[in-house]
Amino acid sequence: MKVVVAAETRDHERRVALVPDLVARLTSAGLDVAVESGAGLGALHPDEAYKAAGATIASGDVLAGADVVLSVQPLTPDRIARLRTGAVTVSLLPVSQELDVVQAARDAGVTAFSLELVPRISRAQSMDALTSQALVAGYRAVLVAAEKLPRFFPLSMTAAGTIPPAEVLVLGAGVAGLQAVATARRLGARVQAYDVRAASADEVRSLGARFVELDLPSLEGAGGYAREMTEERAQLQRDLLAPYVSASDVLITTAAVPGRTAPLLVQRPAIEAMKPGSIVVDLAAESGGNVEGSVPGEELQVGGALLWGARNVPSQLPVHASRLFAANVVNLVLLMTVDGKVTPDFADEIVDGAAVTHDGVVRHQNVRDALGEGS
Structure with a gap:
């Protein structure tokens, strides 16, 4: 499966969702990692560092062939629309403030995970991006x-x-x-x-x-x-x-x-x-x-x-904020990876809790209510 690290497009965001030091954890699990050219520059990680770590550098419409997309901020609705049905996104996603993103993911048949919704349980501590970024x-x-x-x-x-x-x-x-x-x-x-x-x-x-x-x-x-x-x-x-x-x-x-x-x-x-x-x-x-x-x-x-x-205070210290955030992302992705494929198991309370949309459905009742969808 192809995992794409997207370049951030929102103002004041200097972090990156994957740092070169952690690329090997994904590739050793059988995943192919592609990094959008320039994605790591704000956190002082040049393309060459990703290449040396085993990733490929992509440019142009990098999302078209992605199976999994990693980002810090949620992808914009127009970028989500370019994803294939069944693709997975992992990012911060404050659902109450990003209803247009939730709608876009639902309509595109994308499985969107929000790191803000990772349950606060012991087993999920290594995936808790709210905690790691609050530290920064x-x-x-x-x-x-x-x-x-x-x-x-x-x-x-x-x-x-x-x-x-x-x-x-x-x-x-x-x-x-x-x-x-x-x-x-x-x-x-x-x-x-x-x-x-x-x-x-x-x-x-x-x-x-x-x-x-x-x-x-x-x-x-x-x-x-x-x-x-x-x-x-x-x-x-x-x-x-x-x-x-x-x-x-x-x-x-x-x-x-x-x-x-x-x-x-x-x-x-x-x-x-x-x-x-x-x-x-x-x-x-x-x-x-x-x-x-x-x-x-x-x-x-x-x-x-x-x-x-x-x-966006964590972005003001992008090097270590990215390092901590990337570890959270990698741990969540690996939790869902079996035999080189990212396959979410919704029987797992972490996966279930963090999933916002899947198979054209919004999974959280409060978000459905906010969208006027009811039960």
Whole structure:
């Protein structure tokens, strides 16, 4: 079977779905790998590196003869239309935001897999792209804040006096949040973190940070995500967090749940109360924002603070983001590969959970409802 690595066509995307180091894992399973010319350049992988690893370089209409197409962002509807019936695509695919892509895959008879829908179970950890990319985003968020903050992060004791460490507050202690905590601590900041899941307190403390206690009930949910809260509870939480926000030099927000609007954690008055020169990094800006007024890809002045809205943050560190993403992709593809053929077994809960379309049918009821298809 022919596996094609597609070049990314969407703005601000520098990652690639397969890196040269992992080509051999697919070819040794009996798959032929073709890489669209230039696909890896954004992640610093030239065509020659793929050729040396055993892949072929393709140009022109590379999708026409593909059995499996790998990409980071979902293929556009016009590219999907060029695939043969029965072809398989593997990519990120936020179904609620990409209904036109889902429709195109359904109409073309394409089997589309979304890495965002991979179940959060132990056996699927090696395929969990949301986790691997959140790791990158959490690290990058702190670097952005440190670059833009007009102060030091670490404590500095000098003959000219002592400079206190920066005060960093991280809201959301999932993968991105914990990586932000760890990175800020490595840079010498004094770090506090909050999460609605009480179970995350030990993880925060293990990294040398203080866990903010608000005396509110825990909202531990399925799959490691938080449960939705009432608006009354959400407002009480915002009010209780406001003093911690205003006392911080840096605020990093990371709370997001796939397929849902990000919870609003911080309102504008709390940002306006921060000291001049403070930095706010909203990693959830693309899914609605944890901070009132954040805009993806834009820097806004709110009072004396700078509000940085995140847009495709993992792509800003494309080398390692691609390496991690490619490992997730390869592990999912190999799970479905038998005797040199990619043959999805929908009795497997990982395959079943990640499949969005197959054989002209949308497989998830909530997506069918969004498309107006009913049961």
